[in-house]
Amino acid sequence: MLEMQGISKIYRTDLIETHALRDFSLKVGDGEFVAVTGPSGSGKTTFMNVAGLLETFETGGYRLDGDDVSRLSDEQRSRLRNEKIGFIFQSFNLIPDLDIFDNVDVPLRYRGLGRQDREKRIKSALEVVGLSSRMRHMPSQLSGGQQQRAAIARALAGDPRFLLADEPTGNVDSLMARQVMDLLEQINEMGTTIIMVTHDPELARRAHRNIHIVDGQISDFKPYEPHEELPIQAATAAAMSPA
Amino acid sequence: MFGYYLELALRNLKRNPGLTALMIGAVALGIAVCVMTLTMYRAMSGNPIWWKNDVLYAVTMDFWDPERAYFDDKQSLPPEQLTYRDAVAVYRSDIPARKVIMHKAVGILSIDGVDVKPERYTTRVTTKDFFAMFDVPFQYGGTWTDAADWGPEPVMVISRKVNERLFGGENSVGKRVRWDDNEFRIIGVRDNWLPLPAFYDVNNGPLEESEDVYIPFGWNAALELASAGNMNGWKPEDLKTYQDILGSENTWVQMWVELPDAAARDRFQAFIDNYAIDQKKGGRYLRPLNNRLTRPDQWLVDNDVVSNDNRVLVGLAFAFLAVCLLNTVGLLLAKFLNGASITGVRRALGASRKQVFYQHLVEVGVISSIGAALGLVLGGLLLMGLRALYTTDVNDAGGTQALAHVDLTSVVTALALAFFATLAAGLYPAWRIGRIPPASYLKAQ
Numbered sequence: 001m002l003e004m005q006g007i008s009k010i011y012r013t014d015l016i017e018t019h020a021l022r023d024f025s026l027k028v029g030d031g032e033f034v035a036v037t038g039p040s041g042s043g044k045t046t047f048m049n050v051a052g053l054l055e056t057f058e059t060g061g062y063r064l065d066g067d068d069v070s071r072l073s074d075e076q077r078s079r080l081r082n083e084k085i086g087f088i089f090q091s092f093n094l095i096p097d098l099d100i101f102d103n104v105d106v107p108l109r110y111r112g113l114g115r116q117d118r119e120k121r122i123k124s125a126l127e128v129v130g131l132s133s134r135m136r137h138m139p140s141q142l143s144g145g146q147q148q149r150a151a152i153a154r155a156l157a158g159d160p161r162f163l164l165a166d167e168p169t170g171n172v173d174s175l176m177a178r179q180v181m182d183l184l185e186q187i188n189e190m191g192t193t194i195i196m197v198t199h200d201p202e203l204a205r206r207a208h209r210n211i212h213i214v215d216g217q218i219s220d221f222k223p224y225e226p227h228e229e230l231p232i233q234a235a236t237a238a239a240m241s242p243a
Numbered sequence: 244m245f246g247y248y249l250e251l252a253l254r255n256l257k258r259n260p261g262l263t264a265l266m267i268g269a270v271a272l273g274i275a276v277c278v279m280t281l282t283m284y285r286a287m288s289g290n291p292i293w294w295k296n297d298v299l300y301a302v303t304m305d306f307w308d309p310e311r312a313y314f315d316d317k318q319s320l321p322p323e324q325l326t327y328r329d330a331v332a333v334y335r336s337d338i339p340a341r342k343v344i345m346h347k348a349v350g351i352l353s354i355d356g357v358d359v360k361p362e363r364y365t366t367r368v369t370t371k372d373f374f375a376m377f378d379v380p381f382q383y384g385g386t387w388t389d390a391a392d393w394g395p396e397p398v399m400v401i402s403r404k405v406n407e408r409l410f411g412g413e414n415s416v417g418k419r420v421r422w423d424d425n426e427f428r429i430i431g432v433r434d435n436w437l438p439l440p441a442f443y444d445v446n447n448g449p450l451e452e453s454e455d456v457y458i459p460f461g462w463n464a465a466l467e468l469a470s471a472g473n474m475n476g477w478k479p480e481d482l483k484t485y486q487d488i489l490g491s492e493n494t495w496v497q498m499w500v501e502l503p504d505a506a507a508r509d510r511f512q513a514f515i516d517n518y519a520i521d522q523k524k525g526g527r528y529l530r531p532l533n534n535r536l537t538r539p540d541q542w543l544v545d546n547d548v549v550s551n552d553n554r555v556l557v558g559l560a561f562a563f564l565a566v567c568l569l570n571t572v573g574l575l576l577a578k579f580l581n582g583a584s585i586t587g588v589r590r591a592l593g594a595s596r597k598q599v600f601y602q603h604l605v606e607v608g609v610i611s612s613i614g615a616a617l618g619l620v621l622g623g624l625l626l627m628g629l630r631a632l633y634t635t636d637v638n639d640a641g642g643t644q645a646l647a648h649v650d651l652t653s654v655v656t657a658l659a660l661a662f663f664a665t666l667a668a669g670l671y672p673a674w675r676i677g678r679i680p681p682a683s684y685l686k687a688q
Binding site: 045049052054055074075078079081082083087089093095096097098106107109110111112154158166 | 244254257258584585587588590591593594595598682685
């Protein structure tokens, strides 16, 4: 699914060079749920940006879904982002002057889908996250947890092969965090590969695999181990299911 | 995608109403000033009778001071008008297909027994061919005969404006009016006609509106009419009677001829040259032979209808537009960068640089369209202000009235100017926002 080999990423200013990723190598299999942890400034977000084709890198190779995506044009990278990758951000990044329906519509517009197809996908995605009744609400009219679920719906609407979630629970309270996590797990169970950056060890523990980044390199690697369902999962799943 | 970009543009404009208003205002102001100066320039620089440019000629003859040319800055040119005696003498030639000698006068129009306030009107004292030669349209009736010119017969053509004022716009042919206490019979009503610049008599100003009243040329001698235009002489003369003025070296009569082909032109040139040579024998025409037949386009150039001041003004207007557009570039940059985080999100969701560029360019297009529309309205208001500033005589709407008229060419020019200039101004900001790395805004939002 995702294979990075010896990637290095350097940020340069007039005075200093910062090595954000050093000889970074990682393989993520199809349908995996990987949690990425590490201290601030360790390179987690840079890894996510490179993985999401938002940033280029100096050296190394990157294969996504079997294709070499190391040296693509902006047009090609944008198309891949639109078709294969979904993004979930810590601060939701909903567009404030678009309602939830139109926010979810954004990636579909760039894919050039027809009106009916878009509408069907938007409604379906909002149903998955339990926001069907709020589709004409503005982001400011929703709670933090609802906004994040709307952002997840936006990421899902394009039916991506994998989701990149950068601290998706960072701006919501603990109950909402678990709900969001439950939702991600549901999505993963449907076959979507997920890579999630988190500072929360409890949430990280619920992933199939954890990787720990320090100074732009993977310092610790915990292989996938099946885990027991946490009690909270059942409760949040019940709360989110449509009445 | 255009529809989507348009929808986003309108949303974005609403998001920062203050900034949007500033940008539209800057574009509109620049466009308005350009529309105003371009309209003025166009009104003053066009050839209003271009379709007859090859057959119409202004007649000028150099009888001026042997020691000093008529124009200080254009020494080769003869005076732009003729003396009465020369005009009448040359008018006798039957070479031109049409010929006209004329000048401007002023008279007061009134109607016996009708309660209409007498008004002062500019009047063209002219021979009959004036109307046919310059393709003057008639609403009612027509012109007079050759006999009426020299009779002279008390016949008159009035403008549509005067006809509306005196007779409520109905057909007034056959009705009688008084012109300075002399009774005239109306034989024609001139329809709207506003050749700008007023090429046939530029010595009183190229923006003069066409006269409201026209009477036969023969009334000069009969009524001892004075010219309401410029009258210049080159030597001291003892002018005691009106006949002295008619025989003097003072210039105040304009002459135009219509010569259908080169042969006619050559023959008429020879005619006026021979006339001047004859005059030399009688002690006049002391300067080297310099008689000219000048086409309308050259006539406008010779008479500095479009002065350098006007060209400088147009240049300044465009410089002002450039300053406005530079400000707009700054404001656009500020506005686009202000929304960079949203652009970052769009990029992450699959928008390419090209799509971001086009999206912002559509927004610029919307701003430029609104700016152009507002600029047109502002330009119209400025032109109206200009007219109000220059129109001092209630009867003389003046050529400035035409300046207050934003014609189709000005509208199209302004729209094209606004659209392409603002679009050009928006190219850099739209390109710049597309180049911003999206990742840097995603975390920070």
